[in-house]
Amino acid sequence: MAGSEPLIRVDGLTKDYVLGDNVVHALAGVSMTIAAGEFVAVMGPSGSGKSTFMNMVGCLDRPTSGSYWIAGEDAARMNADDLAAVRNRRIGFVFQQFNLLARTSAIENVELPLMYANVPMQERHARALAKLKLVGLAERSDHQPSQLSGGQQQRVAIARALVNDPALILADEPTGALDSRTSVEIMALLQQLNSDGMTIVLVTHEHDVAAFASRLVMFRDGRIVSDERQAPTSAAAALRALDAERAVSA
Amino acid sequence: MNALMVLRVALKALRVNKLRSSLTMLGMIIGVAAVIAMLAIGGGAQERVREQLKNLGSNLMLIFPGSTTASGVRLGTGAAQTLTEEDAQAIAVEVDGVVVAAPSVRGAGQVVAGNANWSTQYFGTNNDYLIARDWPLASGRLFEPAEISGSGKVALIGQTTAKQLFGEGVDPVDQVIRVRKVPLTIIGVLDRKGQNALGQDQDDIVLMPISTARNRVLGQTGGKQKRIGSISVKTADGADMKAIEERIRELLRQRMKVQPGADEPFTIRNLTEILQAQEAASRVLTILLGAVASVSLLVGGIGIMNIMLVSVTERTREIGLRMAVGARGRDILKQFLVEAITLSMIGGALGILLGVVASFAVGEFADWRTDITPQAIFLAVGFAAGIGVFFGFYPARKASRLLPIEALRYE
Numbered sequence: 001m002a003g004s005e006p007l008i009r010v011d012g013l014t015k016d017y018v019l020g021d022n023v024v025h026a027l028a029g030v031s032m033t034i035a036a037g038e039f040v041a042v043m044g045p046s047g048s049g050k051s052t053f054m055n056m057v058g059c060l061d062r063p064t065s066g067s068y069w070i071a072g073e074d075a076a077r078m079n080a081d082d083l084a085a086v087r088n089r090r091i092g093f094v095f096q097q098f099n100l101l102a103r104t105s106a107i108e109n110v111e112l113p114l115m116y117a118n119v120p121m122q123e124r125h126a127r128a129l130a131k132l133k134l135v136g137l138a139e140r141s142d143h144q145p146s147q148l149s150g151g152q153q154q155r156v157a158i159a160r161a162l163v164n165d166p167a168l169i170l171a172d173e174p175t176g177a178l179d180s181r182t183s184v185e186i187m188a189l190l191q192q193l194n195s196d197g198m199t200i201v202l203v204t205h206e207h208d209v210a211a212f213a214s215r216l217v218m219f220r221d222g223r224i225v226s227d228e229r230q231a232p233t234s235a236a237a238a239l240r241a242l243d244a245e246r247a248v249s250a
Numbered sequence: 251m252n253a254l255m256v257l258r259v260a261l262k263a264l265r266v267n268k269l270r271s272s273l274t275m276l277g278m279i280i281g282v283a284a285v286i287a288m289l290a291i292g293g294g295a296q297e298r299v300r301e302q303l304k305n306l307g308s309n310l311m312l313i314f315p316g317s318t319t320a321s322g323v324r325l326g327t328g329a330a331q332t333l334t335e336e337d338a339q340a341i342a343v344e345v346d347g348v349v350v351a352a353p354s355v356r357g358a359g360q361v362v363a364g365n366a367n368w369s370t371q372y373f374g375t376n377n378d379y380l381i382a383r384d385w386p387l388a389s390g391r392l393f394e395p396a397e398i399s400g401s402g403k404v405a406l407i408g409q410t411t412a413k414q415l416f417g418e419g420v421d422p423v424d425q426v427i428r429v430r431k432v433p434l435t436i437i438g439v440l441d442r443k444g445q446n447a448l449g450q451d452q453d454d455i456v457l458m459p460i461s462t463a464r465n466r467v468l469g470q471t472g473g474k475q476k477r478i479g480s481i482s483v484k485t486a487d488g489a490d491m492k493a494i495e496e497r498i499r500e501l502l503r504q505r506m507k508v509q510p511g512a513d514e515p516f517t518i519r520n521l522t523e524i525l526q527a528q529e530a531a532s533r534v535l536t537i538l539l540g541a542v543a544s545v546s547l548l549v550g551g552i553g554i555m556n557i558m559l560v561s562v563t564e565r566t567r568e569i570g571l572r573m574a575v576g577a578r579g580r581d582i583l584k585q586f587l588v589e590a591i592t593l594s595m596i597g598g599a600l601g602i603l604l605g606v607v608a609s610f611a612v613g614e615f616a617d618w619r620t621d622i623t624p625q626a627i628f629l630a631v632g633f634a635a636g637i638g639v640f641f642g643f644y645p646a647r648k649a650s651r652l653l654p655i656e657a658l659r660y661e
Contacts, residue, residue: 055655060653060655060658061653061654061655080579081578081579081580084573084576084578084579085576085578087573087574087576088575089576093574093575099570099571099574099658101571102266112575113576115255115259116572116575116576116577116581164576
């Protein structure tokens with residue numbers, strides 16, 4: 001990969017949905033690049049196209065027109081199996097509802113992407129355990145999702161996103177189902193990963209959450225209306241502030 | 251994903267929904283068990299008829315004297331002693347395709363040996379009778395020609411009669427029995443024959459030369475001297491029994507000078523044919539039972555399809571997630587197909603077990619002969635696997651064709 005090549009490049013990306021007689025332009029020509037190591041927050045009101053954009057970047061959906069390169073590969077021209085391989089190797093997903101397999105232990109959940117990558121069992125186990133350790137849940141690897149709190153479940157999901165050493169983490173409203181303190185903890189984890197070099201694209205509708213990112217992209221009516229770099233709020237500092245607040249009120 | 255992982259994922263999914271999995275399997279279990287039990291029962295019935303056929307002697311025809319009217323009273327079959335030894339000889343000599351035609355007279359009563367006695371039936375006949383009935387000797391020798399023509403005081407004895415008179419394990423050859431006070435020396439023991447089609451013990455019998463029976467035991471004299479009770483005819487293998495029956499009928503009518511159109515004073519019974527018809531009927535019964543049981547197997551298969559379809563719908567988000575982390579369509583297809591096949595194979599295996607147990611239970615408690623054939627088991631297993639693939643494929647393909655984003659956003 002050439003050093004100048006961005007991790008993600010989209011050019012004139014459009015997506016149309018046909019609803020009855022109407023054609024809805026969910027994306028009306030989006031062009032942008034994301035370099036490796038960036039922490040991008042994507043914001044916008046519902047219907048702005050930010051989720052559709054996420055699905056395109058995540059290779060979960062196909063654009064109507066336009067081009068999309070991820071790590072130098074032309075994803076717009078790939079067949080379904082190639083897209084599955086890209087999702088498996090290059091992208092880690094974190095969802096609002098965690099999407100863990102029920103009645104399946106944390107470590108087995110983390111191992112899931114490795115199974116589809118044909119990694120042998122012992123290596124799978126070792127790598128999954130390492131990532132669980134990274135998110136601070138090594139001692140709960142045998143717990144099932146129902147035995148874990150929301151924040152812990154999201155940590156397992158992040159470990160799962162990391163297990164295949166992807167180039168990019170796509171987080172779709174990762175704090176949407178969590179209370180505010182747990183949200184900040186999760187953001188602190190994402191910031192930590194970013195500072196270790198991981199590229200992160202985060203979709204949110206909360207300004208507080210977007211403030212933790214270093215670049216803010218605003219969507220409206222299927223287009224990018226602003227794209228600015230910002231000084232991120234430190235999640236670690238925010239946590240300390242929260243702890244101090246609690247000490248005072250107690 | 252390699253095969254082992256696919257299997258593990260499928261087993262895991264089945265374990266997670268234990269109740270549902272076992273209820274689905276129940277359909278399969280009952281279906282397979284029903285097929286095996288029904289085929290076993292049908293096969294047992296068939297085997298039983300086949301055995302009777304073998305016991306009877308193959309290609310056997312019996313000829314009895316016909317009814318007669320005495321003083322206006324119509325007497326039953328055999329009342330008129332119209333058949334003679336010459337008739338039997340004529341049939342053997344003149345009708346093509348007849349191997350032997352053995353005349354016999356029948357009596358019944360007490361047989362005494364030492365201080366034991368036993369009520370049995372005895373036949374006066376010749377060696378041809380044993381050929382007609384496919385009945386070998388277990389020990390001893392057959393009648394000598396001189397004994398047959400000269401009222402020799404000898405007898406052959408059936409296994410049951412021998413046991414009753416002499417006890418188990420005693421060789422009755424050279425022992426003397428008395429039938430109606432006539433002492434007869436036993437020269438041979440008949441092989442075990444078992445029950446006939448009516449459940450009568452065929453081994454409860456004493457055979458003696460026909461002349462001995464007539465002259466010494468039954469005491470018939472005069473005009474009835476050459477009259478006999480029945481003729482046992484054995485036809486050649488592959489001969490047309492219907493045609494032979496017709497030729498015998500013609501010959502006897504001629505010999506007895508029966509007017510054309512008049513009732514004939516004899517009856518020909520083609521026992522082999524009757525039993526063959528019975529065998530055919532029991533074969534139809536087997537097919538019918540199997541078909542009915544197959545319907546339940548089919549219903550079990552549809553049950554699997556239903557559950558798999560529900561499962562695909564219920565687990566749409568799971569499918570979406572699997573796709574998001576890198577599962578290809580064919581990985582999903584394999585997973586659901588293997589789940590369906592695993593369900594039907596485990597169900598099939600348990601069904602075989604239940605089917606075998608049920609067959610034994612029917613055999614034991616209803617005292618029905620049951621016959622579990624490997625073919626029935628292969629058939630049931632093949633059916634089970636086929637049903638798994640066939641009914642699992644549609645839901646599996648449906649799951650594999652979901653778009654990742656639609657599956658993931660499914661509510």
